[in-house]
Amino acid sequence: MSNFPIDTMSGVDPVSIPDFMSPEGMRALQLTKLKKLVKTCYERVPLTRRRMDEKGVKPEDIKTLEDIKLLPFMMKTDLRDEYPLGLTAAPMSEVVRFHCSSGTTGKPIVICNTKKDIEVWSDGVARSLAMDGIGKDDILQVSYGYGLFTGGLGLHYGGELRGCTVLPTSGGNTDRQLMLMRDLGVTVIACTPSYFIHLMDEAQKKGIDFRRDMKLKHGIFGAEPWTDEMRERIECETGIEAHDIYGLTEISGPGVASSCGCHEGLHVFEDHFYPEIIDPDTLEPLPDGEWGELVFSTLDRTGTPMLRYRTRDITRIIPGVCKCGRTIRRIDRISARSDDMLIIRGVNVFPSQIEAGLMSVDKALPHYHIYVDREGDLDNLEVKIEVTSETISDDIKSLELLRRNIAAAIQKIINISIKVTLVEPNSLPRSEGKLSRVTDYRKIKK
Amino acid sequence: MKIKQISLFLENKPGHLNTICRKLANSNINIVTLSLADTQQFGIVRLIVKDWERAKSVLEEAGHVVNVRDVIAAQVKDVPGGMADIIDAVGAVGVNIEYMYAFSFRKDQDAVLVFRFDDADKAIVELEKIGAKILTSQALFE
Structure with a gap:
């Protein structure tokens, strides 16, 4: 038995195959992974165990995907309260990298990544790039910051997995960014949209014309909310195609979801990251199409697994199938964070x-x-x-x-x-x- | 017959105008005349300088946004009614004055009126009809 409609799969990049799984196959896979996740969290994360016990829920009560609503949520404050390693589910010998996200107040949060977690994360980034038609012939300039922030290393590892030639410029030093972009014939840049606007301004001051002097074709923009109007301006002034990439350190990093060429929302790599939309006031799950708070469960994470993590991001699941043919569900552009409100x-x-x-x-x-x-x-x-x-x-x-x-x-x-x-x-x-x-x-x- | 005027956007705060004057002074650019239009928040400073291209690049390098516009400079006798005649002439044919400012001219002890009209070419015809002397940039800066 195959979960994939093989006869229609010709021409699909191998890395993108899960994007086209049948919805039934995807739900079955998600349920299997969810059961395992709940069991792991119950056994290894004291906070989750305590909360599940308080609610009187046992791992074996999860029989369908809908049963996820029985489970407690996790919040950023939990990560902060359990600082530094209280939510870790893997032995430290298996953890290969920490990432931290700065909170707006007080302590940072720490996320442990095992080798497998990095692979899953990189897979999300590589599939994001594939979705935009980016491959081994592309030169990818990663101008997200490298370090504790997941932007730089996320795009770096995902870009290498995809076979791109990666130029790890990190952020800053705009003159050098523009020089290398031009001289090395960079075709893809990954950075925040506001930093790209800054690059456009600086290029203009130097008399650099993106269409004439650069080979840039794609921008992979994320890490901050931006609007369709901003995308149109970037595309109109530079001639590149601007893509939206979404992610957060708590769930992995960039590459949790990504826009395809249709630019009608972002496809969630839901074989790794299970999305829900909830009403932020009642905490009840909302049906597809309705706006609410985005919640993720990390179906494959082993270092710091997240069960029903409340992202504070406001969006909706877009009903229907995308014109690109991908069956994985889409979320609408994240235009607001409840934290930014x-x-x-x-x-x-x-x-x-x-x-x-x-x-x-x-x-x-x-x-x-x-x-x-x-x-x-x-x-x-x-x-x-x-x-x-x-x-x-x-x-x-x-x-x-x-x-x-x-x-x-x-x-x-x-x-x-x-x-x-x-x-x-x-x-x-x-x-x-x-x-x-x-x-x-x-x-x-x- | 038209001369170039450069203009800049400035926030309305104490001492701010001087940042521009100082930058021009440091580049040895003399301001022939200037005018300020302001609101509570911001102002526009309009300048007539001899070497407007250099002034523009000096100010742009300092991070200002500089506009260049054609204006008309008319030399009139510094006597009562000198300006009224001009305004009558253009008003009669429906040309509107967007803004204007004046300064006295060393040469001949005359006054110079700088105009921005909504229809400059039509205004020039009318001004010439009443015998107003329209200055070229050469005449203005010699």
Whole structure:
């Protein structure tokens, strides 16, 4: 018996075969792996055992995939509370690498990776690259940071597995990045979308034209939320195809899900990472199509296995089958993290909504920063936007009009009044790693 | 007949204008005249300098966004009514003044009015009809 419709598999890259499994075969595989995961966590992770005992659930109660709802969740705070190694399920002799994710407060979280965990993670990255048509003839510049952050090493190992020629530039030193990209004929870059925008700006200053001077064809962008409008701008200005890659250190790293050429959501490598969408308030699972919080269980992880890990990312599972023919399910573009959510005068506001409003007025204004402050009892939201040579005018009227149009477009989306300020070029904070678009003075003052 | 004006976006904060003046001074570029238009938040500084291309590159290298526009400089007698005649002439044919500023000209003790019209070519025709002297950049900087 085969889980694969072999007659239709001709022309599919071998690494991508699991992407085309029959849904029944996939569910059967997931159930087998889930049972094993629950058993491992129950036996080896005291926190999970205690919580399952409190709920009166035993590993053998998991008989179908739906039974997953009987199991307790894991949260980032659990990883922090069990710092450093309380959630480790494998003996240290089998752990080959640590990764850490910085929390916004206090201690980092530590994730243990066994050799198998690295293989599973790299498989996700290699399948992401394959999905975008990237292979052994490509030169991959990895401009994600190398180190405790999973971006750099994740793309590095996955790129090598895929057979790409990897250029491990890591982040920073923009001049050298551009020089090597040009001189070595780099065809694929992996970095955060905001860092790529920074590279585009620097290239423009140096008179470098991506279409004329570079061989770049693809960008693998992730590690921070970005919008379709941003993707269109990148593609339009450089002629490359911009892909979305999703992942998080707690689950593995980049390559948990990836966009294909159809750009209608991101395929989850659900033979490794089992996705659920839950209502963040009631914690009940939601049917496909409904928006909620994304939850993952690591079906193959052995070092630090995660059972029903709440990602804080807001998305939905897109119903139906993708035009590319892959049967693995898709999540919608992650445009918001519940952690990034700002509560302004009692209204929930996501930075991505502000970006969408701004981009709807003018795509040539990529540098903005959101400031939140409180005067008396009133929250103030201010968006500062750098003017650029494409948008600047020499008369006040048109700049005021631009400013008012942006404010109106954003207010239409978030339904609260905001202040929009135009500022000089290069005056807003820049970052070469993960970009923070928000400064909340209310938190700083506390 | 038109001359080049460069303009910059500036945030409205104390001492900020001087960063531009200082950069131009360091490059030995003299400002013939300037005008400021401002709101509470930001302003636009418009400059007439002899070597506008060099001024533009100096300011761009310093990270400013610089705009170049054609403006018209008309030399008029520094007497009552000198400006009113010009405004009447262009107003009569429906040309709008987007902005203007003035300075006194060393030569002949005259005044120079710098205009940005919505229809520059039409304005030039009207100004010539009433005998206004439209300055070339050569005349302005000699």
